[in-house]
Amino acid sequence: MRFIRQNLRWPTEAPQEGGRVFVSFVVDASGSIRDAKVMKGLHPAMDIEALRVVQLLGY
Template sequence: MNYLRENVIYPPDAKAKGIAGKVFVNFVIGKDGVVRDVKVIMKVHHLLDKEALRVIETMPNWTPEMQRGKKVSVSYNIPINFILKDK
């Protein structure tokens, strides 16, 4: 997802402490396309978890899914990778 690549900010304190990992986030895209019910389902560290929540909660609206011609709410689980790169 380009949105995540462009908007995730590696927390400076986590970077300084060498904290890395994959945070899994669950959220629902409502019938209206709005992101809601965001929660971390697989934690790494509170600094990374907080950033993962922030970036998902601030996502722009999605186009709602359709089922049999009607808009439906859909739940998603996505990983957000925090990778430290060697200098």
């Protein structure tokens, strides 16, 4: 959770009241993240940002 808080950049066009974006992904044997997809979104800009941060988890 700390990593997500430190790397998340809240889009200016997204609602400021907050919320949650649910993302599904697979961690493969090498530790890479693949098949990331938004299962329940909040706002299109926030959904894109959530996917970006999830992709960073695999590095």
